[in-house]
Amino acid sequence: MPKKRISAVVVSAGLAFCLAGCGQFPAKTSQPQGPGGQPDYFQMVKAYADTMLEKGRDHYGNQHSALFATTLNRQTLTMFDQAGLEQLWQMRLDDWENWRVRNRDRMTTGANPMHDQNLYQILYALAEITNDDSYAEQADKTIRWFFRNCQSPSTGLLAWGEHMGWDFNTEDIITWRKGTHNAGKMHEAITHEFAGPWVLWERSFELAPRACEKFALGLWEYQIGDHNTGNFSRHANYRVHQPQTNSEYPRHGGFYIATWAQAYKHKKNPLLLKAIETLVDYFDGRRSAESDGIPAESAPRSKGQVLWATSNLSLAIDLWQSADYVPAPLAGKMRNSASRTDKVFLKLQHDLTPNGRGFLLSTDTHTLQPSGRQAYTGPWDHAGPANLCMVRYRQTALPAYSKLVLDTAELYLHSEPEIKFALHPSSLGHLILLMLDVYELTGRKEYLERADYFAQRAIDLFFDDTSPLPKATSKHDHYEAVTGADTLMTAMLRLWAAKTHPDLKLQLVYCDR
Numbered sequence: 001m002p003k004k005r006i007s008a009v010v011v012s013a014g015l016a017f018c019l020a021g022c023g024q025f026p027a028k029t030s031q032p033q034g035p036g037g038q039p040d041y042f043q044m045v046k047a048y049a050d051t052m053l054e055k056g057r058d059h060y061g062n063q064h065s066a067l068f069a070t071t072l073n074r075q076t077l078t079m080f081d082q083a084g085l086e087q088l089w090q091m092r093l094d095d096w097e098n099w100r101v102r103n104r105d106r107m108t109t110g111a112n113p114m115h116d117q118n119l120y121q122i123l124y125a126l127a128e129i130t131n132d133d134s135y136a137e138q139a140d141k142t143i144r145w146f147f148r149n150c151q152s153p154s155t156g157l158l159a160w161g162e163h164m165g166w167d168f169n170t171e172d173i174i175t176w177r178k179g180t181h182n183a184g185k186m187h188e189a190i191t192h193e194f195a196g197p198w199v200l201w202e203r204s205f206e207l208a209p210r211a212c213e214k215f216a217l218g219l220w221e222y223q224i225g226d227h228n229t230g231n232f233s234r235h236a237n238y239r240v241h242q243p244q245t246n247s248e249y250p251r252h253g254g255f256y257i258a259t260w261a262q263a264y265k266h267k268k269n270p271l272l273l274k275a276i277e278t279l280v281d282y283f284d285g286r287r288s289a290e291s292d293g294i295p296a297e298s299a300p301r302s303k304g305q306v307l308w309a310t311s312n313l314s315l316a317i318d319l320w321q322s323a324d325y326v327p328a329p330l331a332g333k334m335r336n337s338a339s340r341t342d343k344v345f346l347k348l349q350h351d352l353t354p355n356g357r358g359f360l361l362s363t364d365t366h367t368l369q370p371s372g373r374q375a376y377t378g379p380w381d382h383a384g385p386a387n388l389c390m391v392r393y394r395q396t397a398l399p400a401y402s403k404l405v406l407d408t409a410e411l412y413l414h415s416e417p418e419i420k421f422a423l424h425p426s427s428l429g430h431l432i433l434l435m436l437d438v439y440e441l442t443g444r445k446e447y448l449e450r451a452d453y454f455a456q457r458a459i460d461l462f463f464d465d466t467s468p469l470p471k472a473t474s475k476h477d478h479y480e481a482v483t484g485a486d487t488l489m490t491a492m493l494r495l496w497a498a499k500t501h502p503d504l505k506l507q508l509v510y511c512d513r
Contacts, residue, residue, distance in 0.1 A: 031044055031459055031463055032044055032047065038452075039455065039456060039459055040496075041455060041492040041493065041495055041496035041499075042129075042493070042496040042500075044459075044463075044468070044489070044492060045122060045126075045489050045492050045493045045496070046126060047468035048122075048468050048469060048470070048485075048489050049119070049122055049123055049126055049135070049489075050468075051077065051467075051468045051469060052068055052119060052469075053123075053138055055072075055077035055078075056068050056069050056072060056077065057069070058110070058111065058168045060079065060168035060169055061167075061168050061169040061170065061171055062171065063171050065111075065145050065149065065168075066138070066141040066142040066144075066145045067110070067111035067113075067142060067145065067146060067166060067168070068111055068116050068119065068142065068481075069110065069111060069168065070106075070107045070108065070110070070111060070112050070115050070116070070165065070480060070481040070482060071088070071106070071107070071108040071109075071478065071479065071480045071481070072469065072478065072479040072480075073478055073479075074466060074467035074469045074471065074477060074478055074479050075466050075467055077467070077469075079108075079109065079168070080108065080478075085108055085109070088106070088108055088478070088480075089103055089108075091476065092106075097421050098421050098422040098473065098475050098476070099422070099473070099476070100422075100424075101480075101482055101483065103176060104163050104176060104189065105162055105163060105195075105482060106176075106480065106482055107164075107165030107166075107174050107482070108480070109165075109167050109168060109169060109174055110165050110166045110167040110168045110169075110174055111146070111165055111166045111168070112160055112161070112164070112165040112166075112195075112481070112482075113142070113143070113146050113160050114160045114161055114194070114195040114196060114198065115195065115481040115482050115486075116142075116481055116486060117196075117198070117199060117200060117486070117511050118486035118487050118489070118490040118508075118511065119481075119486040119489075120139045120142065120143065120200060121199075121200075121490060121507075121508050121509065122486065122489060122490060122493060122508075123135045123136060123138060123139035124136050124139055124203075124507070125493060125506050125507065125508060127139075128506075128507075129504070129506075139203075140203070140207055143200065143203060143204055143207050143208070144207040144208055146158070146160075146166070147204060147207065147208035147211040147212060147215075148208055148211055149166075150166045150173075151211055151214065151215065152218075152238050152239055154239060154240060154241075155192075155218045155221075155222040155236075155237070155238060155239065155240070155241065156214040156215050156217060156218025156219075156221075156222070157192040157215065157218050157219070157222060157223070157236065157238050158192070158215055159173045159174075159238065160195070161192060161193045161194050161195045162191075162193040162194065162195045163189050163191040163192075163193055164189050164190075164191065164192060164193075164238060165189070173189060173190065173238060174189050175189060176189055190237055190238045190239055191235050191236070191237070191238070192222075192223070192235070192236045192237070192238045193234050193235050193236070193252070194234070194252055194255040194256075196255070196511055196512065196513055197254070197255050197258060197314075197318065197511055197513065198255070198258075198259070199509040199511045201258070201259065201262035201263075202262065205262065205263075205266045209266065209267075212262075212263065212266075213263055213266070213267050213269070215259070216259050216260055216262075216263035216267075216272060217263075217269075217271070217272075219256055219259055219260070219275075220256075220260070220271065220272075220275040221241075222236050222237070222241055222242075222243055223236040223243060223256065224243060224256075224275070224278075224279075225243040225244050225245035226245055227278070229278075229282055230248075230278040230279045230281065230282030230283075231245040231246065231248055231282065231298075232244075232245060232247075232248050232252075232253070232256075232279075233245055233246065233247035233248065234247050234248070234249050234252040235247060246297065246298045246299045247297050247299050248282070248297055248298065249296060249297060249308075249311055250283060250294050250296070250308075250311045250312050250314070250315040251308075251310075251311040251312075251314035251315055251513065253279050253282075253283060253315055254314050254315035254316075254317065254318030254319065255318065256275070256279060257276050257279055257280070257315075257318050257319060257322050257334075258318040258321065258322050260272040260273075260275045260276050260322075261276060261321075261322035261323075261324075261325040261326055262322075262325065264276075264325060264326060265325040273326060273327070273330060276322070276326060276330065276334070277330055277333070280319070280330075280333055280334055280337055283315065283337065284337050284340075286298075286304075287340070288307075288365045288366045289366075290366040290367070291307075291344060291365065291366055291367065291368050292340055292343065292344055293307045293312065293344045293363070293365050293366075293368060294307065294312050294315070294341070294365075295307055295365040296308040296311060296365075304365060305364060305365055305366075305371075306362060306363070306364070306365060306371055306372070307344075307362070307363045307364070307365040307368070307371075308361060308362060309345055309348055309359070309360060309361050309362070309363065309385075310359075310361060310384075310385050310388055310513070312341050312344065312345060313341065313345050313385075313388050313389075313392060314388065314513045315338075315341065316337075316338035316339075316341040316342060316345075316392065317338075317388070317391055317392055317395065317513070319334040319335065319337055319338040320334070320335060320338045320392075320395045320396070321395065322334060323335050323338075339396075342392070342396065342398060342401075344368070346398070346400045346401070347368070348360045348363065348368055349368075349369075349370070350404060351376070352382065352404065352407035352408055352410075352411060353407075354411065357375075357376040357377075358376040358377035358378065358379070358381065358382050359376065359377045359382060359385040359386075359404075360375060360376055361374075361375060361376065361377060361385070362374070362375045363375070379415075379418060380417060380418050380423075380427060381427075382408045382411060382412075383408065383412070383427075383430035383431045383433075383434045384430050384512065384513075385408075386404060386405050386408035386409070386434050387430055387433055387434055387437070387510055387512070388513055389401045389402075389404045389405050389408075390402075390405050390434070390437045390510075391510055391513075393405060402441060405434070405437065405438060405441070406438060406441070406442070408434065409434055409435060409437075409438040409447060409450075412431060412434070412435070412450065412454075413446065413447075413450055417431075417454075417457060417461075419461075419474060422473035422474045422475040422476065423461060423473060423474045424472075424473055424483040424484050425458065425462050425470045425471075425472075425473075425483055425484045425485045425487065425488035426483060426484020426485075426487040426488065426512060427484075428454055428455075428457065428458040428461070428462075428488055428491075429458075429484055429487035429488035429489075429490065429491040429512075430487070430491075430512065431451075431454045432451045432454050432455055432458070432488075432491035432492070432494075432495055433490075433491045433494065433510070435447045435448070435450045435451035435454065436448070436451050436491070436494050436495060436498055439451065439498065440498075448498060448499065451491075451495050451498070452495065452499070455491070455492055455495050458470075458488055458492075461474040462474065462485075462488065467479075469485065470485040470488055470489070472485075484512070487512055490508055493506065493508070494506060494508060
């Protein structure tokens with residue numbers, strides 16, 4: 001897209017520290033403002049990015065790097081000392097209802113690129129908007145360093161994802177305490193598991209082609225437990241050959257297929273086609289004879305009886321997109337499998353009427369009837385699944401997907417965020433993105449105005465005068481990437497473009513799935 005220069009000024013901030021803030025709705029903050037006293041979303045996004053570039057990088061330990069810290073004191077803009085880390089650890093143990101992130105998923109002493117994908121996308125977008133290539137160069141520098149330095153020499157797997165990260169102090173994978181009953185005992189976080197899709201493969205192959213290919217091959221060799229059937233576990237050992245089976249979540253299979261398809265596009269290794277086809281055949285072979293749905297896993301806890309709807313939808317998204325990079329016969333098989341999943345997802349009993357139950361997420365595999373204590377999304381959790389439906393609608397143009405998106409957006413036109421418990425930045429980010437998508441679909445300005453409204457609410461909840469970084473939650477005052485700060489900032493950047501530069505088509509890929 002053509003580059004456009006837009007002047008920008010970095011916002012300075014006074015600094016003062018408090019680990020936890022517990023107000024219900026903070027007072028209006030003095031964030032950057034544009035004409036008429038409206039929030040200047042571009043300036044806020046730029047201030048966030050500039051601050052992370054200047055203060056959020058790895059300047060700890062013996063070897064400094066281009067990686068970004070996932071967790072920072074918002075006022076000092078430094079990682080926490082041991083006492084602060086103890087408080088962060090205890091936070092989850094004392095207040096799950098407000099925190100809602102497992103400690104083993106938090107990389108408080110270093111980096112996890114899967115938690116920063118939207119930050120990288122913001123940097124690439126800023127390079128286009130401002131015509132300042134240094135933003136893209138810094139994102140490149142981070143990705144290149146990670147792929148070249150944080151890869152297991154034995155398995156080729158990378159120190160990222162659901163349970164792994166790279167420690168700035170030890171220059172190795174992160175360790176964490178298992179719990180208060182094992183206080184003082186540190187455990188190596190060696191479990192490789194995707195936290196979501198990696199949507200930057202194209203750039204990654206340009207920056208570190210050998211490491212990317214090694215990862216793709218390692219994903220087949222060390223993640224897939226049974227190369228004949230395709231049975232696998234979402235968990236693998238980062239350091240040694242220790243693949244498992246029977247925890248074969250469909251969404252994870254989609255992440256692998258997307259990886260292999262990109263690697264095949266760049267390297268043309270036929271083994272990658274075998275890997276893709278093996279998994280496609282495996283998932284299709286597991287479909288229920290009654291419903292055609294794919295069960296969530298074959299582990300004893302579910303015995304193949306439970307279907308997770310959005311996990312299947314995520315697989316369909318990756319199958320469809322990855323089909324562009326493989327030979328026609330395999331591409332046809334992949335798209336056919338995705339289309340079968342569409343039929344299942346769209347006949348589920350989603351209830352997006354006012355006061356309805358929401359998206360049906362968990363069902364019996366064979367009857368597709370609701371299953372489990374939380375089978376439906378809660379009132380403020382509908383936006384995430386709706387955004388997945390929007391991704392799939394853009395791929396297929398199926399009207400049933402756009403109807404689900406429109407019905408969801410209608411629910412939020414006149415309702416307020418539930419703030420009894422803490423909200424994550426990503427929750428408001430998903431709402432803003434939903435409203436912007438529906439504005440693009442319909443052209444109705446009430447959706448743009450509602451996106452603006454939710455963005456201003458997000459400012460109230462996650463910002464104050466002390467820092468340009470969003471708070472970890474509406475009730476916790478530090479910065480922590482795992483709760484989706486960069487998702488919120490991506491949404492604000494899209495909102496700024498929609499309001500002020502509607503012809504500017506930002507290349508921001510939705511990756512929260």
